[in-house]
Amino acid sequence: MGDTPLMVPGFRLGVAACGIKSESGVGKRQDLMLIACDVDAHAAGMFTQNAFRAACVDLAEQALHDDPCHIRAVIANSGNANAGTGIKERPWAEEMLQLAADTVGCSIEQVLSASTGVIGTPFPIARIQESVAACGDNLTADQWLPAAAAICTTDTFKKVGSRRIGDYTLTGMCKGAGMIHPNMATMLAFLTTDAPLPADVLQTLLKQAVTRSFNSISVDGDTSTNDTILLLSSGLGLGHVPLDDYHAFSAALESLCIELAQKIVRDGEGVSKFVTIHVTGAKNETEARTLGRTVAVSPLVKTAFAGSDANWGRIIMAMGNCDISLKAHQVMLKADDVLIMNDGLLHENYRDAQGMAVFAKPEFTLHIDLGLGHGEATVWTGDLTHDYITINAEYRS
């Protein structure tokens, strides 16, 4: 997971330590990050649907809506989410945008921002004021790892990745959290490319990739107030020619998003197991994903994972509660290669010890076939352990 990410022509990154994340800690940790684009970038974004979402999310969505073709910078801090902070929340978010605009030398409409950290604590804008210029002073194309570290909160490792699409490059980072750490409000992901794709295409491809990656993971079923995913293109790739078709880029984008999303599950609070839920035979992809997510969020299924207990009764219970087309007598269930249930009935050759052997592994796959159609989806999740309770009941950020 420490692979060196590839540099992307047109993008440079800077980091600084404001002291937000480590006010009470030993020494300063980097907690502010600036991505600057040397030219006007085309950009796409996806944002949390939470009704209490933070002002920075509203502002980023509005900026992309107004003009997604002239983005010059992304500024992000960790340690404080600037969410639930009251009437100053929006002015604080705007001031952070202005600081980045001044540093990069562009207008405020050309900047997107994101914040992650505790909810409901006054935003320390003065500390950011002092440090944005420092980010601007050390902009280089190779600082993906320090930048990925600067957006981490309770993460235990940096999450970065790259793909090559012909001569083009796609590099991204993410942090958190998915639906894992809503108190550390947010999952953030920033992706950049030099492939010359217009904003509307970026948006279409991003939406599809996110559905199959970040929106296909679950740790505890909660969604934060600050989730933000941004994809920026400098268009500075070799030759400046448009891509003939988007297929290769789309596949690379999806693959990178899945890699980053899986890293979030692996780093999930208290997670000791990584479980893939592969659903086939649904009426359509959406229903397949809905079923997979229903199984993935069930506390009883997740505690069974934790206990290495091949408790298929809980899995069919969770499936049965899912609000999609389902015919119980057509359902097939396998754990890795072990057939547990066929045509909705416990398979006659199934022995509990076989299932137990699979569930005892640190990684395994549940295969669920609904026998209704060609809808297919994969969802990734972890188990629910004592550590999750300890982290969330006994610790307050």
Next chain:
Amino acid sequence: MGDTPLMVPGFRLGVAACGIKSESGVGKRQDLMLIACDVDAHAAGMFTQNAFRAACVDLAEQALHDDPCHIRAVIANSGNANAGTGIKERPWAEEMLQLAADTVGCSIEQVLSASTGVIGTPFPIARIQESVAACGDNLTADQWLPAAAAICTTDTFKKVGSRRIGDYTLTGMCKGAGMIHPNMATMLAFLTTDAPLPADVLQTLLKQAVTRSFNSISVDGDTSTNDTILLLSSGLGLGHVPLDDYHAFSAALESLCIELAQKIVRDGEGVSKFVTIHVTGAKNETEARTLGRTVAVSPLVKTAFAGSDANWGRIIMAMGNCDISLKAHQVMLKADDVLIMNDGLLHENYRDAQGMAVFAKPEFTLHIDLGLGHGEATVWTGDLTHDYITINAEYRS
């Protein structure tokens, strides 16, 4: 919780020990229960919506659909849910109905059955065969407590209650489990009355009462394969006159169902706190309940309860994820009498210590007002603790 339940004219109960529940235990515990009605009872029922529901549930629903006006018996066992047991599941359930019909002296269509216990283990019909007659031999009107004990599985106390409506009596029992113990498949509730109400009225009143009671509790958000609630009327109340209006009966029914439902939450796996979530100002009652349930099932909210952490950020996060009409800037949040948030903003006088003092109590109420209309609902839930993980990850029934 040990109040002696009132006898209901027309109904007698019998219990027996088949040895299903305590095969490996010390001595036999009672695990079979028969409710017999001396006359044809009018009956109403509500059943789990789980797609993998047990055959006994299908059979009970069908019987009530075909003729809800001549019910003579309810037979229920604990220790084995007869769910996920394969092609014999339905014949086993039918045989249990026939055994009860023979004992009471009625036809199979006049019997309703329910099973609770482990999923996916062959149903020990031979043991039931041996014991049904024993139930029939000891039928008396005062055995509500032994009968309530006979349907318990992981329950730690018996759950019974009574109401008087003028000269009429309403008495009920329940077990489990709600969405708490789906592996011990089921919440069961059996209610009887001598008030002469026809089956269609019973059904209407039951549906409303269940919405506001059993369907308003949550322990872990999972719903079992065997949930069954039955309401039977012998019509043998004093004077045999119809009730002038249903209001008093409906209120008593709702009150009793709430009492029984709350007992399920208090007996929830690992539950150390009892939290009431009172939602007002929603567009309608359904949306109010949906919001309350969304907050009630959030693992992050429930671990905050467990940690006595007044983590209002998690509460608004959970609210924001709810798929109902919501205007963040109109939301009010109180914990008991402590105003935390008003007009969607943290109240200026709120101090963390005030919230912490409330969350430290074993019972408290969250008041949430959405400022949109007159929809109101109350939901009851518990906290999510280490004991829940221990019970569900380290224990297999």
